[in-house]
Amino acid sequence: MCSAPARPVHPAPEPVPAGPVPLAARxxxxxxxxxxxxxxxxxxxxxxxxxxxxxxxxxMPHERIAAATARALAAPAAVQYSETAGIGALREAVAAHESARTGRDLGPADVVVTSGSQQALDLLARATLDPGAAVVVEDPAYVGALQVFQAAGAVLHGVPVDADGMDLDALERLLDGGLRPRLVHTVASFHNPRGVTLSQQRRARLARLADRYGFLVVEDDPYGLIAFEGPPPVPVAAHGDRVARLGSASKILAPALRVGWLVAPPEVGAAVERLKQSTDLCGSALTQTVAAELLADTDWxxxxxxxxxxxxxxxxxxxxxxxxxxxxxxxxxxxxxxxxxxxxxxxxxxxxxxxxxxxxxxxxxxxxxxxxxxxxxxxxxxxxxxxxxxxxxxxxxxxxxxxxxxxxxxxxxxxxx
Structure with a gap:
């Protein structure tokens, strides 16, 4: 009679001493x-x-927000789950708004609505960056961008900022020296923290550099509509296709609406939408309905x-x-x-x-x-x-x-x- 082979005896694992919960290396x-x-x-x-x-x-337009909220609550859909990319009315309003700003023919399908533009930046980084990827940021840089890119494991390369915005001579020297960034992040209009604005000549040049070297410009634009004199600056996205624009209702309507958006090349927008589904399924249909009414009423x-x-x-x-x-x-x-x-x-x-x-x-x-x-x-x-x-x-x-x-x-x- 054959007997079963003896199983190897493994020593019992040592108990793990109690202590802080370990966190991810990132x-x-x-x-x-x-x-x-x-x-x-x-x-x-x-x-x-x-x-x-x-x-x-x-x-902030308290009374108009209150009235729009009351109208939104009359529709059952405003308190239900909604599309991951945002409700149709808001995506349509944002597409019209962005088309007017950039001179490009954009439709609702080109827009992904997010919980503020910070979520858009985070999802964009997750969609485009592998650990160790090079990212160019302005120096000084927006703190929220630094945190997002650090969390993604990116290697940051700072480019100085002068009175006309990002120093593109310095950027081009990095590119000529062999740097191949995946993203170049800029707060081109009324920079946070420096307060300066990227000149129109530099905006066009940045778009050309993106085409030549294959990086994506991340145009973070929460302040562009708050120009003290004359029309708002023409966005970088008006000069080229390799631009992802981030916008927000927080600075022009109210932060509590938590409405931001991303307009980017189709493959980028689709990737961001997929990641958003795994992050929060969808945003608030109620606040999106309110924002849609206010953004669509262009005269007001x-x-x-x-x-x-x-x-x-x-x-x-x-x-x-x-x-x-x-x-x-x-x-x-x-x-x-x-x-x-x-x-x-x-x-x-x-x-x-x-x-x-x-x-x-x-x-x-x-x-x-x-x-x-x-x-x-x-x-x-x-x-x-x-x-x-x-x-x-x-x-x-x-x-x-x-x-x-x-x-x-x-x-x-x-x-x-």
Missing amino acids: MRAVRGSAIRDLLTLTARHDVLSLAGGLPAVDL LQRHLDGLRVAYRSRARAFTAAVDEAFGDAVERSTPTGGMFCWLRFTDGRDTSALLARAIEHGVAFVPGSAFAVHDPLTSALRCSFATYPEPVLQDAVRRLARAAAPSTAPSTATAS
């Missing part, structure tokens, strides 16, 4: 957001926060945008005038022509990260330049948003910052009125 590359941390730190009534890019609550939207531009222009001028009066030659600053941000640099080279703690003691907050740094440490720079508050509060905030920056001053107990 998380080591993702640095925390200084802006997120500041929003927590400055959620105090006695701190005037110039840190976050928060649109002004008093300029134009009047609303005109009001935003006037108000933000006035706030930008009040802020920069207060900076000039308080600091004089001690600070160099940008001159905002749109958007929400002003970039400051202390000419004595002081460390703004160290200044921040002192500023919060004096009741004001900003984002240190180092939060946006890729290669250049930017330790003497800072970003301020002038959008959130009316002019008198902005002037008070600058006075608080000046007191914090002055030597041997005691903290202020003043609060905003």
